[in-house]
Amino acid sequence: MTRALQDVAATAQIRARIAERVVGREREVDLLLAAVSAGRDLMLEGPPGTSKSTLLGTITAEWDIPLVFVEGNADLTPSRLVGHHNPARVLREDYSADNFVEGPLIEAMRTGGFLYIEEFNRAPEDTLNTLLTAMAERVITIPRVGSVTALPTFRVVASLNPYDNIGTTRLSTSVHDRMCRLVVTYQDAEAEREIVKRRSGINSARVIADAVAVTRVTRERDDIRQGSSVRGAIDVALLASELAQMRGVTLPEVDSIDPPRGLPEDYTNVMLDAMLVALSGRIHLDDTAFETPEAVLREIWQDHFILIPAAAEPG
Numbered sequence: 001m002t003r004a005l006q007d008v009a010a011t012a013q014i015r016a017r018i019a020e021r022v023v024g025r026e027r028e029v030d031l032l033l034a035a036v037s038a039g040r041d042l043m044l045e046g047p048p049g050t051s052k053s054t055l056l057g058t059i060t061a062e063w064d065i066p067l068v069f070v071e072g073n074a075d076l077t078p079s080r081l082v083g084h085h086n087p088a089r090v091l092r093e094d095y096s097a098d099n100f101v102e103g104p105l106i107e108a109m110r111t112g113g114f115l116y117i118e119e120f121n122r123a124p125e126d127t128l129n130t131l132l133t134a135m136a137e138r139v140i141t142i143p144r145v146g147s148v149t150a151l152p153t154f155r156v157v158a159s160l161n162p163y164d165n166i167g168t169t170r171l172s173t174s175v176h177d178r179m180c181r182l183v184v185t186y187q188d189a190e191a192e193r194e195i196v197k198r199r200s201g202i203n204s205a206r207v208i209a210d211a212v213a214v215t216r217v218t219r220e221r222d223d224i225r226q227g228s229s230v231r232g233a234i235d236v237a238l239l240a241s242e243l244a245q246m247r248g249v250t251l252p253e254v255d256s257i258d259p260p261r262g263l264p265e266d267y268t269n270v271m272l273d274a275m276l277v278a279l280s281g282r283i284h285l286d287d288t289a290f291e292t293p294e295a296v297l298r299e300i301w302q303d304h305f306i307l308i309p310a311a312a313e314p315g
Helices: 003-021 026-037 052-063 078-082 087-093 104-111 125-137 173-177 189-200 205-217 230-247 265-279 293-311
Strands: 042-045 067-071 083-085 100-102 114-118 139-142 146-149 155-160 180-183 224-226
Touching: 003 026, 003 052, 026 042, 026 052, 026 180, 052 067, 052 114, 052 155, 067 104, 078 083, 078 104, 078 125, 100 104, 104 114, 104 125, 104 139, 104 146, 125 139, 125 155, 125 173, 189 205, 189 230, 205 230, 205 265, 205 293, 230 265, 265 293
Parallel strands: 042 155, 042 180, 067 114, 114 155
Antiparallel strands: 083 100, 139 146
């Protein structure tokens, strides 16, 4: 087998293993693997809770290379990203390569890891421009230290939330020109139910189905600017399970995805309380909305547990 065919076979095996660990992301796994295998830097664009970090962590674990995490914010200066000379040692010894403290960019270049910058568009413009040479040349020159050449597996992977414009920086065309872009959306309902089951450890199909359904509705309403991610559904399921145990409520043994008529009132009240706690801080209402998050969630609860079952055909 030629080296090229061996590489293709290895990538295919990695893809299969990743697909077993990440739910409902077959297409994204293909595209992400193709981009990084081709040596490209990449921007992942999508709302929170869409498995971006999980995908990267799984790939770097399979390749046995570091995932160097950086949070993009106003404090991420060029010196924090690249590194700086230790001030105390500079006073004693003057500037030298020995007293240089590596930042995450240099760490990722030296180790051949992925530099993952979350909330990429919250970092200052001059910090983002520091990445341009590293992405284009795979080499960066540091005064009094010298040139650092990245190992072949070094990649820059950035993520941003396109729905949140508060405190963000407009990315320059130079940055966009050096990165591929992959839009990551929410998984379908079946995949989210599997995620909630795995992450929560809850076996009640009724609780999982209801938690996922009401959470997904928060992404569809016109009066909600940004709904909750699947993390909200996980918390709804966990809180509902705990509340049910505390209150002595028996969870209905109903395996259907849609809520049936006549669910016990003590169970639906448990779900309402779980929703209010788990989701009220995760939904962001439209500026024109006059209601509170709690009022909106009560409407979602009423639609899901009362109005929709009542409108269903008998039987």
